Amino acid sequence: MQEVLKECLREGELAQQWRAVETAETLEAMMAAAWVLARALVLLLMSQVLEARAAEPVSWPDCKVCGKRLRSKGWVTRQWRGVIGRVEWRRRVGRCPSGCRIRQVAPLDQALGLEAYASTSMVVQEMACLLAVLMPFELGPLRVGATHERCAQCEQRVALGTGIRA
Numbered sequence: 001m002q003e004v005l006k007e008c009l010r011e012g013e014l015a016q017q018w019r020a021v022e023t024a025e026t027l028e029a030m031m032a033a034a035w036v037l038a039r040a041l042v043l044l045l046m047s048q049v050l051e052a053r054a055a056e057p058v059s060w061p062d063c064k065v066c067g068k069r070l071r072s073k074g075w076v077t078r079q080w081r082g083v084i085g086r087v088e089w090r091r092r093v094g095r096c097p098s099g100c101r102i103r104q105v106a107p108l109d110q111a112l113g114l115e116a117y118a119s120t121s122m123v124v125q126e127m128a129c130l131l132a133v134l135m136p137f138e139l140g141p142l143r144v145g146a147t148h149e150r151c152a153q154c155e156q157r158v159a160l161g162t163g164i165r166a
């Protein structure tokens with residue numbers, strides 16, 4: 001593990017972040033660069049874990065319409081944003097061999113507790129909601145973000161928060 005890490009820091013994806021730590025002049029700048037590096041490292045490790053899980057044999061479920069066992073239609077990339085950042089991995093997706101009109105199924109997503117097409121952690125959405133409600137009214141224009149637009153609950157909370165301040 002240590003050798004892998006050293007390799008990553010020397011020549012791999014994290015080399016640039018590591019150089020930023022090494023060349024930071026102030027302790028404050030070094031800590032900030034180290035934070036960026038730590039985040040990138042954790043996301044890299046997570047993507048490796050996800051890659052390993054995706055390589056395991058898949059137990060395909062039956063089609064909910066016709067009952068036939070679903071078949072793999074190949075590998076598709078998936079992204080998801082959590083509190084640390086965005087992870088990306090590839091996993092197998094399956095469809096009905098009879099062509100039933102069902103959504104593609106990704107058993108790994110289900111095993112990971114991901115809802116179909118969910119791209120952002122509920123924790124991140126809730127944090128965005130809290131931020132939107134608790135942020136000073138003067139910073140209101142900053143409250144409208146991409147995450148908020150997708151979250152109906154958030155819209156309600158923002159409306160509630162605005163109502164309290166009105």
Ligand SMILES: [Zn+2]
Pocket residue numbers: 063064065066067068096097098099100
């Ligand atoms: Zn079917």
